[in-house]
Amino acid sequence: MLIPRIITAIVLIALLATVMSLSNPLYFALFISIASAITLYEWLRISLNNQSKKTIAGAISFIVFVLFILMYFVLLQNGDENLLSSLTDIKSFQANPWPTVTFSVLMMLPFFVSFAWLFIIPMVLYQAKTQVVNNSIFHSVFAVFAVITTWASILLSYLFFGAWFLFSFLIIIWCTDIFAYFGGRFFGGSKLAPAISPGKTRSGAICGVSSAAIWMLVSAYIDNTFSSLITQHIGLIGAVGVGLAMAVLSIFGDLYESLLKRRASVKDSSHLLPGHGGFWDRLDSVLAVSPIAMAFIFIFYVI
Template sequence: MLKQRVITAVIMLIILGAAMLAPVRWPLLAIFVVMSSLACWEWERLSLSLEQQRWAWPLALLNGALMLWLSVYWYDTGPQGQAADLVYRALVPLVAALWVLGATGLVLQGQASQRAQGVLLSVMGVLAPLVAWASLYLFLHTQGIIYVLSLLVLIWVADIAAYFAGRAFGKAKLAPRVSPGKTWAGAIGGMVAAALWMVISANWPGSFAADVLQRGGWVATAALGVALAALSIVGDLFESLLKRRAAVKDSSQLLPGHGGVYDRIDALLPVAPVALLLSGTWLF
């Protein structure tokens, strides 16, 4: 299992890295279209009732069509104009609010005994992956690859630190009804590590933290690291809630050794739109 997991991770990193370094943007946009639609399909399979499962693929295709529309538009014009305004000025704040208020509320409620249903949850399953990938593309197009990588590393650092801090010091459970393995020690460790990463990476020109530092100072930079790490935990717990309600271990088996696409990006989905709202990119 570990060997399979490592091989899959290496292949994914090579493909994504090659697309990000390519002299043209269409390979990366193509990856974003596929990843967004697959994550949407997995989300809908977890959230829809068994009688509604037939809608998972149509909703995923809708997500892919919206992402493809944005990709084609942006490939020719860049992230500006009417198409960008739709995502940039309307959907990003909406999805960010749904994560901060709606998803956090559901996680705190911790109702894991029945499968999730509801129109709003299904709509969010379409919009959340779309806005996350669109946010990353906007960052890449306007700020560059260092900016995007530094934000992704923030999520990875928080996740790794949370794992080891939880293993070493974890006793008090963070959300036992949703994810019994998560502890307060792990959450605090992840947030501290994220704050440290923000402070360290702020010294590198072109990074996400350097952008925040320029506009907000050191305290705001570290505090934002804490906030985004907390949001990444919400994203992780929210998917755990959906999976527990659906009585499954993984969102799918599309990625050998890793589960599904949603399993790999659950922390990214809430972080990307909120980071976009709080970045200099939002001001262009």
Template structure:
């Protein structure tokens, strides 16, 4: 199992690195589109049992087709009027509303920790669709506006929070963070994750083109510290929210698409709340 996890991780990192370093933005955009389609299917498996079958696959494929059409407009020079309108709707309404839903709604659900609910939830399914589109839009725009290093430095915020929380939790964890949702997570681990991730953002701000540098261009250092800490905390909320959905659905993983790692959602759960808010904080729109 460990060997399988390592091999899968190496392959995923190689694919991501190749897409980020490609001379054209299309490889990364197509990779993000494929991930979005898989993510929607997996989310429906968790939020609406039974919808992860043919209907879920069909919706995922339809979403991928639509996102490819939108990307073709965004990447092809001057977008058509309808593509510009979609971009405005995304940045002015979709991304802010989804961000608010993560901060208020998802956080409240995690704190409440109701894992006994069963059956389908239309609200959670619709939220899943909106969240997937929002994270795709945010990542594509940030990549087009700021480049690969910006995205890598943002992803590193999540990786730092996750790794630090894991090791600090194992070493010093005593108080459970959300025992009904994820018994292994502790307050000590979460605090360490937020501190290390915030330190990374401020340290990486010395490198031009990083997410931290973009934050400091738009706000004073103390506000950037608070923003980085908030994003690190939200990355933990994203992880816990998926754990909540899995417990409600009675599933261990979102799917088995990635051998040894579960599903796509299992790998990027922390990114879903972080990317849209990062877009808002840095103003990385391609409008």
């Protein structure tokens, strides 16, 4: 199982690097829009209780995908510089306010979604009600807002700062995931959340969180990284603290998906990605971490 997992990860990273390296950001936007729509479909198919949940999940996901494309063209209707000029030039805003209005709405979402990940989801995980058959409507509504916020966070990070900045942020999540997996297998020990995900250990979580902190420490000295941006405003210790918090949220995202899958009695969100399951299985941590990362970027860079 490990070999297909590694091969799939390499292919996905290569594909991501390819679309990020192209001069036209439309290809990157299409890539993340498709991945986000599929992720939303997989999430809703598990969280909805209606007998026609596949049809409803498909319809909502398609509508959201169309919304992604519309928002992209609104934000960049006059080229890559339109968004930035609208934010800083009152005349540009008065002539064409829609890019800034759209941007402002998208920038409000990370704060609300981050609140849910920081305070509501931990309570859900603490209760660990794995025997619940019918999920509340909250989980499906939250799915829509979480996916839209993640799409906006990833796209805007790429447009504002470029591919390397985005990769430096994603590495935080990858480090947490990889070192938690291998650290747990090597050290073993007590379970992190046995009712939700028996395979995860506390030692693995410590390894994952520690690796994220180390990456934040190292990348703080590399130009145009997420850590260097945070370090400029709250110092190196603050940046490491942010990395620790984001690593914990990464684990929350993984556990939250495991909880909903256990309630639905399914092992994977789908079988589209060999060794990983579905897109939600691969992006569960990204969904949890991206909103708060975008909130930090907005506070330290835009304001």
